[in-house]
Amino acid sequence: MKSPILLTASKYLLPILLLFSFFLLLRGHYYPGGGFVGGLVASIAFVLHSFAFGTEATMKILKRKPLSLIPTGLAISALSVTIPILFGLPPMTGLWLEEPIPFIGHDRIIPLL
Amino acid sequence: MIDNNILGPVFIHLFTGILQLIAWRKTVTQRFISGIGSFLGVLIAIRLFTKVNSDGILTLNAANWDAPFGIVFVADLLSSTLVLITSIAAFAVSLFSSTGISRQRMLYGYFPIFHFLVMGLNGAFLTGDIFNLYVWFEVIIISSFVLMTLGGRKTQLEGAVKYMALNILASTFFLTGVGILYGITGSLNMADLSEKIKMVNNQFLVGITSAFFLLGFGIKSAVFPLYYWLPSSYHTPPSAVAATFGGLLTKVGIYAMLRVFSLIFIPDDFTKQLLMVLAVLTIFTGSMGALIKLNIRRLFSYLIVCHIGFMIGGIGMFTKVALIGTLFYLFHDILVKTNMFLIAGLIRQMRGTMDLKSLGGLYAQYPKISLLIVLVLFSLVGIPPLSGFWPKVFLIKDAYAHGEYAYIFALILGSFVTLFVIARMWSEAFWKNVPEGNELEDKFEPMPLARKILLVLPIGILALVTIYIGLNANFVITLADNIADQLIDTKPYIEAVLKQKQN
Structure with missing residues (x-):
């Protein structure tokens, strides 16, 4: 068709x-x-x-093959869940940047992902 | 006490799975990652267990939301012990799979899915939120569907359809129950629910809701009228998969029952009576099924059903002694049932069949391995110093004290049938000579030594842990005693979740 x-x-x-x-x-x-x-x-x-x-x-x-996208996406989301542990916070906690990024401002980078 | 690291056992398997997805189609790399990942999983689980054992109940508030509002993860003694045993079983299965699973299946992602399954199991044990428990159940069953159908042989798909239909039904009941529970209490946190459920005016509705949970978990753990999906599906996938399923999946149902019925719906007389009747019937049908089956894995599947009845009966009595018996049996059963299916896989490698009639001569050909296997078989039957014996003592003692004679009869019947079935299997498969006119393909004999070790070592590891539990029963009984205390008096659990102290 x-x-x-x-x-x-x-x-x-x-x-x-x-x-x-x-x-x-x-x-x-x-x-x-x-x-x-x-x-x-x-x-x-x-x-x-x-x-x-x-x-x-x-x-x-x-x-790219969709199959190579799956682990990349999973890895990014899994990292965004576990990164707060490195700062002594529970997993999935939103992290805020101290310094504002130009043009974007104070933003939560982690939960955005 | 708050501890932000209790989700370690979940994350380690998540990352192992992701790494294996990156190494897609590189089966050798995947085998190494799997072995290392599960070994790290065991180490993390040991650390969690010792920490819980010394510091008491640990909690974690996901995303830093306070307890009744956010999702909370709780590691008490029961969950950390189960995480530890699951990790050990997963390590053994992961080693066994590296030779026991065909390359074809590995190419289609056996290993990543296996690790996602173990992740789901650990998550289900650790969560303190009833809806989150449902989500982990979904993680488990979706991974198990994939493992079940991987390979796509006709019998496998036939088993998978039954498995899937019944498990989706179970999830629906569970989810409906969660929905009603949220409707009448307005909370999903299990500790919070435990307090709010007492304040509900319409206790009749609470009883009905508990029936939904009983039905959902009952299907999952293969209790009497709802067990038939298990024997008709567990013999179809490869043995390593069946080992994970047989050892761990039905036990999650038992865990969920223990958790929900100790924390939220304290069983009343009717529920107790119902559970006792179900237990007796489950043992009875399970043992009758095991008697007539001649395929090793079908036989084991019926034994799973039979032994689930032992544990349901312990939950039904809901006294401290009975719970000690149930918990001990749960720990023993996970290890032994996983091991039994691994043994079935090994026999298949050695003889190319699992039919008792055409098996034979295993003892003459492999005396050392047979002696290892006989230890596991004895432990399953419950020969005194081994692990299967102690829990039955507790269960029978308590059943006698409460006059549950039907249950005692069923327990003894179940034990004798297990003994008979295992003895028959031993004499048919190990002692009897190879039947005349049978073409046997022995894939085990010509294997290189490393692959042989990879097949036998996991059985050895699990057998060692079983023997350790049996000989060191004192420690396990003390542990089960503490867990039973936590299950009967849930105040420490509720306080740990709702009135958290920052350490």
């Missing part, structure tokens, strides 16, 4: 959805949203692309 509507739409939707997922990730700090929903939206973008152009084309723009 090659529908021109789907082909055209997914070509433009891919970057927009990725941008939107990034927005959701950052917004999730204080409002509904966050990493989980952001990740879902990002993956939907690629799923839609694969519906339109086939799996191989999508793998080409992904550049």
Whole structure:
């Protein structure tokens, strides 16, 4: 099935959805949203692309195998859970930076991930 | 007391799993990581156990939220002991898997999933929050589905469907129970619940909720009317997987029952009576099933069901002596059942079959290994100085004191059937000569020495721990005594969670 509507739409939707997922990730700090929903939206973008152009084309723009992304993502989230232990705090505690990062301000880096 | 390191046993397996995902398809690296990771897990568990034993109950508030609001992790004696025993069993299985599991299965991620399963078990033992317990149960069953189906043979999938259907049903009951509990008390923290549940006006509703939990945990630990998924699925996956399942998964159900019925729903007379009836019937059906099975692993599966009944009966009496018996039996059972399935795997390597009729001549061919195995078999049966004997003494003594004669009868029947079944297995598989006209493929004999050691060493380790428990019963009984005290008088637990002192 090659529908021109789907082909055209997914070509433009891919970057927009990725941008939107990034927005959701950052917004999730204080409002509904966050990493989980952001990740879902990002993956939907690629799923839609694969519906339109086939799996191989999508793998080409992904550049990395999804299987190598799983341990990376897991490792980042597991580290964000365990890093507070190094500071003598319980796991999953939010860490705040003392110095503000320019343009972003005081921010919780750890729970953001 | 607050200790921020009690989640170590969970994290070590999480990181081991992640490292193995990075080493995807590099099976040799994965084997090494698995062995090292589980060994570190044992060390961390020993440290946790000694610390709990000397300092008392340790707690951890996840994300630094105070106790009734955030998720709290609690390491009391019961959970730290179970974490220790689980870690030892996991270490043995991890060593055994490095040769006992086919390369094909390793390529599809056997090791990472195995470590996620052990992580889930440790998490379930350590959590102090009832919804979090449900989440850990989900971690466990999702990993176990993967392990069950890995390899994708037809019989395996057939077993997996039964296993999955019943376990999802159990989780649904459990979750419904948690939902109702939250609805009537407004709390999920187990220590908090223990105080709030007494203030609920509608105690009838509390009773119904406890039935949901009983049903959910009952399915998971294979209690009488709900046990049939276990014998029809445990003989299908490879032996190393079956060892993890048989040794550990049903025991999590028993742990959850012990925790929930000691802390939240103190059993009333009706519940006690119900548990006693279930225990007797479980022992009876389990032993009847074991009598007629001729495949070693099917036979062991029925023995699991039978011995679960022993423990349910101990919970049903809910006195200190009975709980000591139950706890001792729980520790013994995890080690021995894991070991039994490993032995089944070893026999399969030696003979290529697990059917008692076509087995034979193992003693003549491998006398030393057979002597090691016979120690484990004796311990399962409960020959006096070994670990299976002591808990039965406590259980029978207490049942006699309370006039539970049906349970005593069932206990004795269960023990005799175990003895009979094991004796038959010994004479068929070890003493009898190889039946004529049987083509046996011995994969064990031509193996290089290192691989042979990797298959036998885990059985040796577990057997050593079993013997240690049996000969050093005094220590274990004191430990079980302290745990039983903590289970009956839950005040220290509640105080440790709700009125935390910063150390």
